Amino acid sequence: MSRNKFILVNQADNVLICCQPASSGEVALIDDKKYTLSTAIDVGHKIARTDLNSLEKVIRYGVPIGSATTDIKAGEHVHMHNMKSDYIPSHTRQAKAGE
Template identity: 45%
Template structure:
């Protein structure tokens, strides 16, 4: 029997170490990830990624079974994976802040 995972989280491939939010998930909400209750520290928007399990700095992130980048800090299970802690290994990552564009390498 598979451990319980909230139905609002999608696993695209069995090799993946991230899950995809099928709905907007509010900060402070508790949900199940593979049988473990996890309380979200931040809001996770629709189609954004969450860590399927804890990741260590420089671990590769897999989506659809393919490497999409690496985490630049340690990441807890259920933590939002986005430009603040995930870097592409293939293209520059652009962020916007007060009308300025920054490139993260």
């Protein structure tokens, strides 16, 4: 079980940070609940601590770092494929108008 592979940096965070590589199929313990990872997670990447609704703020370090672009279930990988930066337009995989 991936008990120590994910850390909560700030109690207000709705994501956990990966501090050791985690493989697809591993079980992560989040707030005393078990979640099976559907993808491998690299160090520094995030998984959802709670279910996140589309457009909901992603909170890391106690501050919003962006918004979910789709619904994200607890335990799922949170990255540029399902969130966007609210501050830096280049930090998203969403196509810009005219591209």
